[in-house]
Every structure is written in C-alpha cells, then in structure tokens.
Amino acid sequence: MDVNFFNYDEMLKKAKEQVPPDIYHHKRFEIPVVDLFIEGNRTVVQNWKDITTRLNRDPAHLLKFLTRELATAGTMDGPRAIFQGKFSKNFLNDLIERYAKRYLICPTCTSPDTILLKEGPYHFIKCEACGAKEAVPKLK
Ligand SMILES: [Zn+2]
Known part of the structure; x- marks a missing residue:
C-alpha cells in the first residue's frame, strides 16, 4: 500500500471537516449593547447617541418605543x-x-x-437590499 497516498486522503478528509458548516449570506447585524448606570431612581443610558446612530433610526422614535414598553417617562439629554x-x-x-x-x-x-x-397614517420599512416593503405597527 502506498503510505503517502493514504495520508493525503486522510488529510483531505480532515480539511473537509474543518470547513464551517454555516456560511452567512448577510453580515449579521449586531445590536449595540446598552451602557448604563443607575442614578437615584433613574436609569441613564450613556451611549444613547451611539445606539441610535448604529440603528440608523430617529432617536425620538426609539425613545418613544422604549418609554411605551417600559411604561415610564424618558428624555434625551445630549448624547x-x-x-x-x-x-x-x-x-x-x-x-x-x-x-x-x-x-x-x-x-x-x-x-x-x-x-x-x-x-399618511401608515409606516413601512423599505429594504435597500432586496426592495421589500413591509408595513410596521405605528407607535402611538
Ligand atoms: Zn430585504
């Protein structure tokens, strides 16, 4: 038996096993991580500006969403x-x-x-990548 040939075959098998099974078609979007501290009875989000910039959304829209979900009041204070x-x-x-x-x-x-x-009264997200347009719930 040709020993070198056998080894090559084994190496090929190993190399194939090392190929990652999952290849993403899209770059996975990373949600920015909140950096906060508690001050008295308030929660201060320090990297608010960074979060809204990364999300590429109107800061007022995100603020409205969060205050509704948290059922509390919120204000923007600079960044x-x-x-x-x-x-x-x-x-x-x-x-x-x-x-x-x-x-x-x-x-x-x-x-x-x-x-x-x-x-008008409707909100949509329009995708720049595939052109899809989807209705989204309006924030009240
Ligand atoms: Zn799309």
Whole structure:
C-alpha cells in the first residue's frame, strides 16, 4: 500500500471537516449593547447617541418605543437618554433587540439596510437590499 497516498486522503478528509458548516449570506447585524448606570431612581443610558446612530433610526422614535414598553417617562439629554425608574442592562438590550426586529431588520432578507417610511397614517420599512416593503405597527 502506498503510505503517502493514504495520508493525503486522510488529510483531505480532515480539511473537509474543518470547513464551517454555516456560511452567512448577510453580515449579521449586531445590536449595540446598552451602557448604563443607575442614578437615584433613574436609569441613564450613556451611549444613547451611539445606539441610535448604529440603528440608523430617529432617536425620538426609539425613545418613544422604549418609554411605551417600559411604561415610564424618558428624555434625551445630549448624547444620553434618561428613564424614570431602575432598569437592567439586559432588559433594555432585549427591548432594543425587539425594536430592531420590528423597525430595522428586513423580514424578507434579514438585511439591516432599511429605511423607515411614513405614508399618511401608515409606516413601512423599505429594504435597500432586496426592495421589500413591509408595513410596521405605528407607535402611538
Ligand atoms: Zn430585504
């Protein structure tokens, strides 16, 4: 038996096993992580501006979504946002992820390259990648 040939065969098998099984078609969108501290009875989000820039959404729209979900009051203070009450980082991260899934990520192709459109009483997200246009719930 040709020993070298056998080894080559084994090497080929090993190389194939090392190919990652999952190859993403889209760059996975990373939800920005909230950086906050509690001050008295308020929660101060320090990287608010960074979060809204990364999401590419109107900060007022995200603020409205969060204050509705948290059932509290919130204000923007320069690059920060301040919410009444004490909220954990994980809790706020989950809400921002929910916001991104609803108002940012294209439901058709999962691309984050979308824009939020307002047409009369309706809101849509329009995908720049695949052209899909999906109605989204309007924030009241
Ligand atoms: Zn799309």
